[in-house]
Ligand SMILES: Nc1nc2c(ncn2[C@@H]2O[C@H](COP(=O)(O)OP(=O)(O)OP(=O)(O)O)[C@@H](O)[C@H]2O)c(=O)[nH]1
């Protein structure tokens with residue numbers, strides 16, 4: 660049986676359609692087009708994948724190979740790479756959209772990529788091979804089933820990490836616990852770069868930071884905005900080639916400051932606009 664969500668919900672196999680009003684699920688219709696995303700699920704929402712990348716040319720063949728074919732749009736946000744990141748990405752993925760990041764940092768890259776995305780659902784994954792595109796279905800399923808924000812976790816049932824060190828794990832646990840205490844959340848993982856959300860919530864998230872604290876900011880703002888958040892089990896792999904851009908102490912400090920500052924900070928909703936250059940590439 661194939662379930663069709665984000666549109667009317669229909670049973671497709673073995674008989675007449677049973678249509679359930681979309682409002683039952685608290686979602687609105689997009690258009691009459693449905694995409695089959697698995698043997699059991701078809702969705703009416705479009706999906707954009709935003710990939711921040713800085714010198715990841717060697718990893719992109721692996722990363723792009725894991726992306727499901729039903730993804731509508733892939734946006735690579737290039738952080739002024741000095742290797743062949745953009746050329747490799749374009750060769751691998753006809754129709755790829757490239758955003759040339761105007762600022763610095765992963766946070767800035769994601770914000771500019773999100774602003775350029777046209778999908779109903781936005782998924783963020785890393786370009787170093789640590790996040791597996793095959794898991795996108797889990798995030799999308801959580802969203803079409805009713806979540807506003809699907810948050811990857813390496814520390815929930817069925818999840819894991821091949822990569823996290825003892826020090827990072829300890830730091831993440833402390834920061835996650837502090838966040839849960841201050842914001843009444845029940846997160847099992849705070850600093851993980853695999854999330855997905857409905858694009859319509861971008862204004863509520865009002866993202867405005869530059870660095871690796873972006874994931875924390877998203878998690879905290881989603882809670883402050885009262886979004887329905889669902890954790891999704893994810894298995895983090897090791898970066899395949901190259902070295903991490905994250906510095907545990909410097910970036911941990913930025914995360915801590917973000918958690919504390921957000922307690923008293925009112926969110927000002929910025930105008931949603933594309934500030935970076937976007938170039939389309941269609942294969943000949
Ligand atoms: N465009 C852009 N991408 C960035 C920037 N900094 C990091 N990234 C990308 O963001 C993703 C995550 O960065 P990593 O350096 O792997 O950091 P991390 O995954 O948090 O840390 P590790 O677990 O050690 O790999 C990768 O795809 C990077 O290429 C940046 O300034 N600009």
Ligand SMILES: [Mg+2]
Nearest residue numbers: 785787789898
């Ligand atoms: Mg990484």
